[in-house]
Amino acid sequence: MKIKSLISFLAIAIFAAIIPSFAADKVVKVGVLHSLSGTMAISETSLRDVLLFAFDEINKSGGVLGHKIEPIVVDGASNWPLFAEKAKELLEVHKVPVVFGCWTSVSRKSVLPVFEKNNGLLFYAVQYEGEELSPNIFYTAEAVNQQATPAVDYLLEMGRKKFYLLGSDYVYPQTTNLILLEYLLSKGIPIENIGGGLRKDSKGNVISAGKYVPFGHTDFQQIVAEIKQFAASGDACVINTINGDSNVPFFKEFAASGLTAEECPVVSLSLSEDEFRSLPTKDLVGHLGAWAYFMSLDTPENKKFKENFFEWLKTANVPGIERQNRVTCSPMVLSYSSVYLWKAAVEKAGSFEVDKVRAALESGEITFLGPNGLNTMLKNHHTKKNVYIGETKADGQFKILRQFEQVVPEPFLKGTFLKK
Amino acid sequence: MSDRLPKVEIFFLLILSAVLIFVIPILNSAVPTDHPFYISNYLVNLLGQYFCLAIVAVSLDFLWGYTGLLSLGQMLFFSLGGYAFGMHLMLMIGRLGQYKSDLPDFMVFLGYNKLPDFWVPFYSFWFAAAAALWVPGLLAFLFGWLAFRSRIRGVYFSILTQALTYAACLLFFRNELSMGGNNGFTDFKFILGKPINSPDTQRALYVASALSLILTYLLLRTLTLTKFGKVQRAIRDSENRVLFSGYAAANYKLFAFTLAAVISGLAGALYVPQVGIINPSQMEPSRSLEAVVWVAVGGRGTLYGPVIGAVGVNALRSWATISLPAYWPILLGSLFILVVLFAPRGIAGFLEFLAGKVLTASRPILPNTQIFTNSSLPKTSSPNPSGQESQKT
Numbered sequence: 062m063k064i065k066s067l068i069s070f071l072a073i074a075i076f077a078a079i080i081p082s083f084a085a086d087k088v089v090k091v092g093v094l095h096s097l098s099g100t101m102a103i104s105e106t107s108l109r110d111v112l113l114f115a116f117d118e119i120n121k122s123g124g125v126l127g128h129k130i131e132p133i134v135v136d137g138a139s140n141w142p143l144f145a146e147k148a149k150e151l152l153e154v155h156k157v158p159v160v161f162g163c164w165t166s167v168s169r170k171s172v173l174p175v176f177e178k179n180n181g182l183l184f185y186a187v188q189y190e191g192e193e194l195s196p197n198i199f200y201t202a203e204a205v206n207q208q209a210t211p212a213v214d215y216l217l218e219m220g221r222k223k224f225y226l227l228g229s230d231y232v233y234p235q236t237t238n239l240i241l242l243e244y245l246l247s248k249g250i251p252i253e254n255i256g257g258g259l260r261k262d263s264k265g266n267v268i269s270a271g272k273y274v275p276f277g278h279t280d281f282q283q284i285v286a287e288i289k290q291f292a293a294s295g296d297a298c299v300i301n302t303i304n305g306d307s308n309v310p311f312f313k314e315f316a317a318s319g320l321t322a323e324e325c326p327v328v329s330l331s332l333s334e335d336e337f338r339s340l341p342t343k344d345l346v347g348h349l350g351a352w353a354y355f356m357s358l359d360t361p362e363n364k365k366f367k368e369n370f371f372e373w374l375k376t377a378n379v380p381g382i383e384r385q386n387r388v389t390c391s392p393m394v395l396s397y398s399s400v401y402l403w404k405a406a407v408e409k410a411g412s413f414e415v416d417k418v419r420a421a422l423e424s425g426e427i428t429f430l431g432p433n434g435l436n437t438m439l440k441n442h443h444t445k446k447n448v449y450i451g452e453t454k455a456d457g458q459f460k461i462l463r464q465f466e467q468v469v470p471e472p473f474l475k476g477t478f479l480k481k
Numbered sequence: 482m483s484d485r486l487p488k489v490e491i492f493f494l495l496i497l498s499a500v501l502i503f504v505i506p507i508l509n510s511a512v513p514t515d516h517p518f519y520i521s522n523y524l525v526n527l528l529g530q531y532f533c534l535a536i537v538a539v540s541l542d543f544l545w546g547y548t549g550l551l552s553l554g555q556m557l558f559f560s561l562g563g564y565a566f567g568m569h570l571m572l573m574i575g576r577l578g579q580y581k582s583d584l585p586d587f588m589v590f591l592g593y594n595k596l597p598d599f600w601v602p603f604y605s606f607w608f609a610a611a612a613a614l615w616v617p618g619l620l621a622f623l624f625g626w627l628a629f630r631s632r633i634r635g636v637y638f639s640i641l642t643q644a645l646t647y648a649a650c651l652l653f654f655r656n657e658l659s660m661g662g663n664n665g666f667t668d669f670k671f672i673l674g675k676p677i678n679s680p681d682t683q684r685a686l687y688v689a690s691a692l693s694l695i696l697t698y699l700l701l702r703t704l705t706l707t708k709f710g711k712v713q714r715a716i717r718d719s720e721n722r723v724l725f726s727g728y729a730a731a732n733y734k735l736f737a738f739t740l741a742a743v744i745s746g747l748a749g750a751l752y753v754p755q756v757g758i759i760n761p762s763q764m765e766p767s768r769s770l771e772a773v774v775w776v777a778v779g780g781r782g783t784l785y786g787p788v789i790g791a792v793g794v795n796a797l798r799s800w801a802t803i804s805l806p807a808y809w810p811i812l813l814g815s816l817f818i819l820v821v822l823f824a825p826r827g828i829a830g831f832l833e834f835l836a837g838k839v840l841t842a843s844r845p846i847l848p849n850t851q852i853f854t855n856s857s858l859p860k861t862s863s864p865n866p867s868g869q870e871s872q873k874t
Contacts, residue, residue, distance in 0.1 A: 136807075141758055141760055142758055145758055150803060166663075230654060232664050269657075
């Protein structure tokens, strides 16, 4: 009896092991490298979700080159050395032909040498400061001239003449503001109309423009008082690159001081719909945002994407996934577009090999009509796409005010505006 | 005066050294990649990183387990060593950076047209290597001198070390410091003229890390067997009695604290070229708390326990972040709780219990009453093993 049941158990076990190997198609393993724990998890988990959704969608419609996508999800844990370690593991141990991942610039900088050494392929889908062009990274999100300078253009159109620059003290705000300083000067804005302060080196070169606060800063009384004085003439605005939680006390203080969005609009470059899930929007109503995608975008592609994504969320078999109160935002949609751009390039190249896929991506013929409109991958590893300016509403959504058609990305901007 | 290392321990150390320093590199370099005994470059690199962290854990145990000084900022010294050596590596990039300039990229971007003066000596490898030791050492000496002279002890000392590393973290975040701000240093290319990411260089760095770990262990283990070690433990168990016996306890503590900082600096300098990045997040207090956890899990007051703890916890993390990405913090958290509840002397204590205390012949065991009752959870409890005593003063 015992032996019999053992044999039947073994038979079942062997069957169970064999059947899937018959049933399974060819698979291609791809890496997903985001922080699922730690301080960045709140933003990056949404990108993991949308990537898994994109893989499922592609697998349902036949996969890539007849291969099913099998994601290897790793947790970078908001720990930058761990990002490098995990990138190494994905490329050297699992030999994935492509990785989708990273949010912060420092995590990208941390994995960059790993991708270059192993000739890997990384799709990076978060707006960033530019000044970087790795042969192994494709940047599918907004370059500075696809977010910050269009926002300034819009404010100039609105008749704003004074610009106050405010941000968290790290590389993205510092770089963006230095570029904006040059851009504003090239547009004929006198330097005294640029607020926040300038820091110069011993030779008088400006090395930092704008006002900076540390991460997690909460006391904005003095800064808002300064802005109020700056905005007394009625034609000022604020370019805000503060990251995360610090925005709450800033906007609270801003509203408490009596400043309104009509008097002095604040355009925030790091606040999207996803952030509004955890931030109170009351004090932000009427202020502006600039992104390559808004959830409120009224196109058939976006409508379909939202419907399918929310439907997928209800049943997705992902541990710990949040199913309620979900939104879509620019980094999510650009991650989603990354997957389709990669798929198109693989199909054009007829291979998963990194060199061939890169050549296909650089050909300028890889496009994807996504929820945000048309994305075209250019030779400079960035995508041409639409840019939108929106006004924050009380429900955390944006009312789209202005659309810039198919803006050509330019990663190296510093020093280019003043020469012209 | 001093006790000698037990023969068993010497024998064991020799075997371990042979495996770590000779066998593993040979299995990595001389065995074909499809052989079952082949050790991949990835694994060698990972082990090298673990050993650097293990060095920090050993130095921390020397402070916490043997001197009763719970430093909650040990990763600060590690980071300073890493930064000092990283400065040299940044300069060795030469013109291969994004901007093809002699200056590091982040300086070009911030508009520097000349290297800040304090960067210039770091062109020298040996200056940078020495700075990785004396900069953390000097900071620890100054901080320790002020703290121990003022008889700052126990939980107050721990809080101050935590504040110190947090302050340094905020300082290094600032771009004005010309140390790369939030991004820190990365994308290194060469070390001593060799390409830094080549398997040969990484193997050499691994051997250096393994050797440093073994030498660190030997040095600190030998120290704990001398008269110094006896005074050290006396300070841990009852500092006032040591003072009344005429010993300048502050000097002993200062020496231990400075030595541990120098050793952590060395670990940082070895770690940075292997992991490829150093930035201020290494100075966040949570990183130093992690180091305390390695010591607690491995077994405080044993010196070898923390090595097991550091390598084990980090290996578990490496495995879990890819195999159980959504659950690994829960897994690690439960492990710590289990260890604290059921193996209060850590893995080492458990091993010694199993081994019938073969290795403990000459090893001082922590007095029973103080073993883990008040310091198993560093965040919430008093770290001072002589808690009662110091409250009277």
